[in-house]
Amino acid sequence: MISGGTPILVLKEGTTRERGKGAQFNNIAAAKAVADAVRSTLGPRGMDKMLVDSLGDVVITNDGVTILKEIDIEHPAAKMIVEVAKTQDEECGDGTTTAVVLAGELLKKAEDLVEQNVHPTVIAQGYRMAADRSRETLDKISQKVSYNEAGKLKDVAMTAMISKSASAHRDQLSDVAVKSVRAVAEKVGDRWTVDQDNIQITKKQGGSISDTEVIEGIIVDKERVHTGMPLQVKKAKIALVDAALEVKKTEFDARIEISDPAQLQAFLDEEENILRRMVDTVKKSGANVLFCQKGIDDLAQHFLSREGIYAIRRVKKSDIEKLAKATGAEVVTKLDELSKGDLGNANEVYEKKIGDDKMTFVTGCKNPKALSILVRGGTEHVVDEVERSVVDANSVVAVAIEDGKLITGGGSSAMEITVALRSYAPSVGGREQMAIEAFADAVEVLPRTLAENAGLDPIDTLIDLRKEHKKGKKHAGINVFTGKIVDMQKEKVLEPIRVGTQAIDSATDAAVMILRIDDVIASRGGEPAMPPGGPGGPGGMPGGMGGMGGMGEGEF
Numbered sequence: 001m002i003s004g005g006t007p008i009l010v011l012k013e014g015t016t017r018e019r020g021k022g023a024q025f026n027n028i029a030a031a032k033a034v035a036d037a038v039r040s041t042l043g044p045r046g047m048d049k050m051l052v053d054s055l056g057d058v059v060i061t062n063d064g065v066t067i068l069k070e071i072d073i074e075h076p077a078a079k080m081i082v083e084v085a086k087t088q089d090e091e092c093g094d095g096t097t098t099a100v101v102l103a104g105e106l107l108k109k110a111e112d113l114v115e116q117n118v119h120p121t122v123i124a125q126g127y128r129m130a131a132d133r134s135r136e137t138l139d140k141i142s143q144k145v146s147y148n149e150a151g152k153l154k155d156v157a158m159t160a161m162i163s164k165s166a167s168a169h170r171d172q173l174s175d176v177a178v179k180s181v182r183a184v185a186e187k188v189g190d191r192w193t194v195d196q197d198n199i200q201i202t203k204k205q206g207g208s209i210s211d212t213e214v215i216e217g218i219i220v221d222k223e224r225v226h227t228g229m230p231l232q233v234k235k236a237k238i239a240l241v242d243a244a245l246e247v248k249k250t251e252f253d254a255r256i257e258i259s260d261p262a263q264l265q266a267f268l269d270e271e272e273n274i275l276r277r278m279v280d281t282v283k284k285s286g287a288n289v290l291f292c293q294k295g296i297d298d299l300a301q302h303f304l305s306r307e308g309i310y311a312i313r314r315v316k317k318s319d320i321e322k323l324a325k326a327t328g329a330e331v332v333t334k335l336d337e338l339s340k341g342d343l344g345n346a347n348e349v350y351e352k353k354i355g356d357d358k359m360t361f362v363t364g365c366k367n368p369k370a371l372s373i374l375v376r377g378g379t380e381h382v383v384d385e386v387e388r389s390v391v392d393a394n395s396v397v398a399v400a401i402e403d404g405k406l407i408t409g410g411g412s413s414a415m416e417i418t419v420a421l422r423s424y425a426p427s428v429g430g431r432e433q434m435a436i437e438a439f440a441d442a443v444e445v446l447p448r449t450l451a452e453n454a455g456l457d458p459i460d461t462l463i464d465l466r467k468e469h470k471k472g473k474k475h476a477g478i479n480v481f482t483g484k485i486v487d488m489q490k491e492k493v494l495e496p497i498r499v500g501t502q503a504i505d506s507a508t509d510a511a512v513m514i515l516r517i518d519d520v521i522a523s524r525g526g527e528p529a530m531p532p533g534g535p536g537g538p539g540g541m542p543g544g545m546g547g548m549g550g551m552g553e554g555e556f
Contacts, residue, residue: 012523016520016522017521017522018519020519021115023517023518023520024518025111026520027077027520028077028107028108028110028515030075030077031077031078031081031104031107031510031511032104032107033078034068034081034082034104035081035101035103035105036104038064038067038068038085038097038100038101039101039104041063041067041163042097042098042101042163042446042450043449043454044162044163044167044454044480044481045450045453045454045481046062046453048060048061048165049062049067058381061384061388062164062165063096063097063164063388063392064085064088064097064098064099065085065088065096068081068085068096068100069085069086076520077514077517080510080514081100083510084507084510085097085099087506088499088502088506091399091502092395092396092399092496092499092502093391093392093395093396094160094395094396095500095503098499099502099503099507100507101445101446102442102443102445102503102504103507103511105442105443105445106127106438106442106507106508107511107514109438109439109441109442110123110127110435110438110511112438113435116434118435119431120516122431123435123515124512124515125435126428126431126432126433126435126436126438127435127436127439127508128508128512129435130421130424130435131439131505133420134417134420134443134504135505137417137421138407138413138497138500138504139405139497141408141413142406142497143405143406145401146404147182147185147187147401150178150182152406153181153397153400154174154175155492156400156406156494156496157170157173157174157177157178157393157396158170158171158174159396159409159492159494159495160389160393160395160396160495161174161389164385164389164392166209166382166385168209169209169386172212173209173212173389173390173393176212176214176373176390176393177393177394179214180199180371180373180394181199181397181401182401183214183216183368183369184196184198184199184370185398186369191402192401192402193402194401194402196395196398198371199371199372199394200218200219200319200370200372200373201372201373201375201387201391202221202359202373202374203375203383203384204354204355204357204359204374204376205355205377205379205380205383206354206355206378207377207378208376209378209382209386211374211376212373212376212386213374214371214373215361215363215374216364216371217326217346217362217363217364217365217371218319218323218326218327218365218371218372219359219362219372219374220319221359222312222313222314222359223312223351223359223360224310224311224312224360225296225301225311225312225313226301226304228302228305228306229305229309229310229311230308232349232350232351233288233289233310233348233349234348235348236288236289236310236345236349236362237286237287237289237343237345238290238291238344238345238346239282239287239289239290239291239329239342240320240324240330240331240344241282241290241291241293241294241332241333242293242320242332242333243333243334243335244295244296244297245275245279245292245296245313245335246275246295246296246297247271247274247275247297271299275297275300279303279304279307281335282304282307282309282335282338283307283309285338285342286340287338287343288308288309289310289311290309290310290311291319291320291323292312292315294313294314295313295314296311310349312360322372323362323370324344325368325369325370326344326346326362326365326368326371327345327365328344328365328366329343329344344365345365345366346365347363348364349361349363350363373390375390396495396496399496403496403497403498406494406495406497407494407495407496407499408477408488408493408495409488409493409494409495410447410478410488411446411447411450411451411465411477411478412476412477413500414443414444414446414447415444415465415466415476415477416469418440418441418443418444418466419466419469419470421439421443425437444462447462447465447477448462450480451478453480454478454481454483456480461478461483461485465477465485468485473487475487475488475489476488477493479491
C-alpha cells in the first residue's frame, strides 16, 4: 500500500497475498487436484493406490479417506476437501470417494460460472437450493428396510464391498458384517442404534480371507500368565478386576530396618499372605477366569494356577469394557468387594495360537452385546485392506438399520437427482437457475466416472442412462461389468440413503466455502518479527500482523 509516495508495510515481510479471481481459481485448482487423485478408484472397476510414507511403510487401498489421510497435503483449500472425506467416513463409513469427486466437480462447474461473471454468492445460493432439492429427491426414491430384513442388509454390505480388493470374498464377508452388526444393535424407544465400538476387529495375517469369522464373544490379544493354568475353561465364571494383584508400594519414600533374620522371614511371610488372601477372594467369588486390567505378581500367578484359575493381566481398558458387555460381568475396582454377583458367564474360555501369537478366546456368550471379528489374509497389506472393507460394510449396515431407508447405486440415484434438478431449475429463474443447472451437471460426474473407470464410453453411457430415466425408470443404472443400463433394484445394488445425503451435504458445504474465498493471505512461518524502524520506517508495523494465523509455508 502506498500513501503519499511512502510504502507502508501492513503484512510481515515474506507474506504472500492473492486476491480476486486469481485466488478463487487457485483454490479451485487445488481442490480439483485432490478430487482427481481419488477419481480413478471409484466403482467396482476402480483401481488401487500404493502409498509409501517417509519411513517406507506401504499402504495399498482404494478407500478414498485412507488415501487422502495418508497423502501429506499442504494447500489449505485442498485440506478442506480432505475434511469432506473424513466427515463422510465418520457419518457413513462409505461413499468417501463419491463425496470428494462431487465436491471437485461442483467447483469445476462453478469456475465456469465465475468466468461468466456470475457472483460466487449467487452460485452458493443456487447450490444450496439444489442440495435441498437433491435430498428431497433421494427421499422420494428411497425404499424402507428394517432390522429383520437380513437379505437386504446383506445386499447393502455387498454393494459397499464390490469395489474393494476383497470383493472376491464379499459374499462371506457381508454375512460377517450383517451378523455382527445385528448382534450389537439395540432398540431405544422405536429407533435402532448401533455402537460400532462394540464390534472388536482383530487382525492376524496368515490363512486366507475366507478364514475371517465372527466370534460370538471377545478375542483378547493376550496369553495366560502362568503355564500351570488350564488351557481351556468350560462354563466360565469371569471376573473383571481393575486392581493389581500385587503388594502395594507406599506412595512416599519408606525404609524398613530389619535387625533380626526372623523379622525378614516374617516380612516375606506377610507379603505372601497378602497375595494368598487376594487369590482366596477371587476363588471364594466362584470365578474360574480372571481378567485383570493391572499387574499380577509372580507369586499370585503361582497361587492362581494352583487353584486352577485362568488369568490374564494388563488387559486393555477397551477390551475390559467389551468383555463386560459380552459376558454380563461387572468391572470391580476394589478386589475385596468381588462377589458372585459381579461375575460374567461364557460357555468357554481358551487359549489358541494364531500365527506366532497366543490369544485368548471368550466364546459362547448369551446374547452378546459385544463381539469380535477375526480378520485373516495372506499378507499384512491384504489383512489391512480386508479390515477396511469389513469396517465399511459394518458401517453401511449399521446406518441402514438406524435410518431404515435405502437407495439404489450404480449411478441411478445420481441420474434421478440430475433429472429432478433440470426440471426444477427453470421454476427458480434468475442467475440461481444457472447454478442449479451447474449442480445437475456436476452430479452427472458420478455415473460418468463409473463408466470411465470401467473402460466404457462415458458419453454413450450417459445418453443411454438419461434416456431410461426420462422413461421413468428411476432405478436404471450402469452395470460396469456388461456395460448395459439395467435395473439396480433387480441387481441388488443398494446403499443407505445417508451415504447419498451426506455426500451431497459435505460436498456442497465445502464447495460453497471455497467459492466464497476471494483473498488468501499466507505467511512464511518461523521468521523473526521485523524490528521497529525497519523497512518502511517509523510508519511500519513492527512484527507485521503475526502472519494472519500462519496458513502453512505460504505454498499456494
